[in-house]
Amino acid sequence: MAAPASAYKDRQFLAVIGDEDSVTGLLLAGIGHVTSPPDSQKNFLVVDSKTENAAIEEAFNRFTTERKDIGILLINQHIAERIRHRVDTYTAAFPALLEIPSKDHPYDPEKDSVLRRVRRLFGE
Amino acid sequence: MSGAGNREAVFPTRQSLGLMKSKLKGAQTGHDLLKRKSEALTKRIDEAKRKMGRVMQIAAFSLAEVTYAVGGDIGYQVQESAKSARFRVRTKQENVSGVFLPAFESYTTDGNNDFGLTGLGKGGQQVQRCRETYARAVETLVELASLQTAFVILDEVIKVVNRRDINSELDELDREEFFRLKKVQNKKQRDTAAQDAEMRVKREAAEKAEAASGATSSDKENESGTGDILGESEDADVIF
Numbered sequence: 001m002a003a004p005a006s007a008y009k010d011r012q013f014l015a016v017i018g019d020e021d022s023v024t025g026l027l028l029a030g031i032g033h034v035t036s037p038p039d040s041q042k043n044f045l046v047v048d049s050k051t052e053n054a055a056i057e058e059a060f061n062r063f064t065t066e067r068k069d070i071g072i073l074l075i076n077q078h079i080a081e082r083i084r085h086r087v088d089t090y091t092a093a094f095p096a097l098l099e100i101p102s103k104d105h106p107y108d109p110e111k112d113s114v115l116r117r118v119r120r121l122f123g124e
Numbered sequence: 125m126s127g128a129g130n131r132e133a134v135f136p137t138r139q140s141l142g143l144m145k146s147k148l149k150g151a152q153t154g155h156d157l158l159k160r161k162s163e164a165l166t167k168r169i170d171e172a173k174r175k176m177g178r179v180m181q182i183a184a185f186s187l188a189e190v191t192y193a194v195g196g197d198i199g200y201q202v203q204e205s206a207k208s209a210r211f212r213v214r215t216k217q218e219n220v221s222g223v224f225l226p227a228f229e230s231y232t233t234d235g236n237n238d239f240g241l242t243g244l245g246k247g248g249q250q251v252q253r254c255r256e257t258y259a260r261a262v263e264t265l266v267e268l269a270s271l272q273t274a275f276v277i278l279d280e281v282i283k284v285v286n287r288r289d290i291n292s293e294l295d296e297l298d299r300e301e302f303f304r305l306k307k308v309q310n311k312k313q314r315d316t317a318a319q320d321a322e323m324r325v326k327r328e329a330a331e332k333a334e335a336a337s338g339a340t341s342s343d344k345e346n347e348s349g350t351g352d353i354l355g356e357s358e359d360a361d362v363i364f
Contacts, residue, residue, distance in 0.1 A: 012212045014262070024199040025187045028251070029258035030232065032206025046203065071213045071228060072269045093226070093276045096269040100176065103184040107177040114272050115169065117279070 011071035011094060015043040015063040017056065018076040021103050026074065043070065047079050057083050063095065070095045077112070078105040088113050165275060172268045176261075183261040186254040193250040209233075211259065213266055225274045230266040232259075 014031040016023055023046050026032075035041045045059040060083060063073045077099045080087045090097055090113070097114075101107035109115050134140055191197060213228045 011215055013209050014211070014213060014266075020197075020199045021184060021187055024202050025183055025254070025258045026262065027202045027206045028187075028255045029262045030210030030255070031262060032203075033209035034207050042206075043209070044203070044206070046199075071215060072266065074265060091276070093273050093280075096228070096273045096276075098265060098269050098272065100265065101180050103188075107173065107180070109170065109173055112173065114275070115173065117276075119166075 010069050013043050013070050014072045014074060015067075015070045015095070016074040017045045017047060017059055017063070017079055018074065018100070019079070019102050019104070020046050020048065022074075022076055022100065041067070043067075047076070053082050057086055060086055064090060064092070064097070072096045072098060074098050074100050076100060076102040076105070077107060078102060080113070081111065084113075088116075165278075169268075169271055169275060172264075172271055176264055176268055179261045179264045183254075183257045186250070186257040190250045190254045198251075211262055225277055227270045227274070228266045230263050 013033050014026075016026050016031065018026070023044050027044065031043070033043045041062075043063070045056070047056060056079060060073075060075075063070055071094065073095045075087070075097065080099050087097065087099075099107075099112050099114075132144075134144060210232050211230065212233060213230050215226050215228055217224045218227050219225075
């Protein structure tokens, strides 16, 4: 079972949903990309305590289903926690969803959707 | 032995005992193999995730250094000046025993630098170091993403294979059961047909014998009372 080439051929960007520090750092590494106008879309979303959950979900949908040029979606774990039901039900291979730690929230392997899937699969 | 409800329906014969024994052995071998594989895979993913934790911590620290050196928040400036991705990924396929696993490979495009002005006034060195740290961190993340995607796809494949195997096994069992039932039905039909034929023959014989005995009884009635029964059975034998 091979995924068709069209499923990943054009996926060359990383996207990030995270707090300001994480986004800034990742942008400094050079992953930031804004598509050409008129419909210029950013591939990052800065989330703070004032951001609505609906806005996070919308960005999540945009990065995972609408845009076809994103290979990896990075999301801060504490933000993934806020839309946990969406993250847990996301099972597609592309784009790869990766939960990353943030400065204020150390990484907790117990919450990671993929690691939980690993455990569930092997019945631990 | 808790679940009497989900016990497999087995016909208690010596043959099916052997069949079940070999099935159990196969299942145990498969389970052991999967378990070993899973342990290796889980360990690798776990290690990668831990590494990611460390790397991201170091990166966050270097960003704090930048904030300190520049003397203010550079977040807004960075977000505004991001235009074109320098750091991109390429997807390629690896063939692992018949299953195509995609792998991400990171590469940087040369020539565009969105952050040429960041830290120009002061803290340029820190910014440079921070960028390098984060670039390394992202490389780790890309590595981890490859691993994870491989796992997700393998998971799918394993599920599909399992389902297929189980389905074909069930079909096989169904066919066997159906065949068995058909055989039983055939045999029963044959038996009833034979019985019917036998009954019909018997009845006809009885009728004929009756008719014959009716004819002879008038002749032999004078001779003896018991000869009647004897004569009847003899007649029936002759017709058979």
